[in-house]
Amino acid sequence: MTDQPLTIAGRTFRSRLMTGTGKYRDFATMNQAIAASGCEIITVAVRRVQSQAAGHGGLGEAIDWQKYWMLPNTAGCSNAEDAVRVARLGREMAKILGQEDNNFVKLEVIPDSRYLLPDPIDTCKAAEQLIKEGFAVLPYINADPLLAKRLEEMGCVTVMPLGSPIGSGQGLNNRANIQIIIEQAKVPVVVDAGIGAPSEACAAMEMGADALLINSAIALAQDPIGMAQAMGLATTAGRLAYLSGRIPIKPIGSASSPLTGTIGG
Secondary structure (H helix, E strand, O other): OOOOEEEOOOEEEEEEEEOOOOOOOHHHHHHHHHHHHOOOOOEEEEHHHOOOOOOOOHHHHHHHOOOEEEEOOOOOOOOHHHHHHHHHHHHHHHHHOOOOOEEEEOOOOOOOOOEEEEEEHHHHHHHHHHHHOOEEEEEEEEEHHHHHHHHHOOOOOOOEEEOOOOOOOOOOOHHHHHHHHHHOOOOOOEEEOOOOOOOHHHHHHHHHOOOOOOOHHHOOOOOOHHHHHHHHHHOOOOOOOHHHOOOOOOOOOOOOOOOOOOOOO
């Protein structure tokens, strides 16, 4: 079965799995896991790179940016003003690392330090400003269909609803709302945060999500490289299942073998 490539802001990608760079024990493991996942988009926390935070110092040089597309993110920003400033830094960082035409930004505005839930009001405020400045905005949001529609109408190039809180591994707790977002959206829907196992990744794609962003479930696995490969395969399997169309759920059994033409007893 043929499939259309994932297209975001006019740029096409073969892989529908995006991965991150945080929480790995070392760069070697990170690079091997990224390769095993088959991803083409890698998100990078701009503030952590800029501050040379532990595990992020040298990150810009550790990855082959001729091979992967950078998705700078505004992680660590708690208000719209901070997020806009960090997004600008991210665009400059991408240029320095050789991606002159990269205007992508994953917009995260998170004032909540316990559950890490995004602020919908400041997310909209920051998105509006960044769109005016020519950014391709990929907003991280709660699984709120009305918010997703508002951000799409504003000009965001994707919507990225959370499955459950960042790094929680709780899976698709917001399945019903994510399904509504998928049904209504005319831009790619990327399920971001909370996926902990390949079965959950597959389930999200079976629902019709266009892509996934997975970091913690890979980086913190006992074998990150093996888990990265598993997540990549699950993403592909879920997409193929969605395109193929599952059978209806029935209240009773239905024989797989035909009853006509059988040998009589």
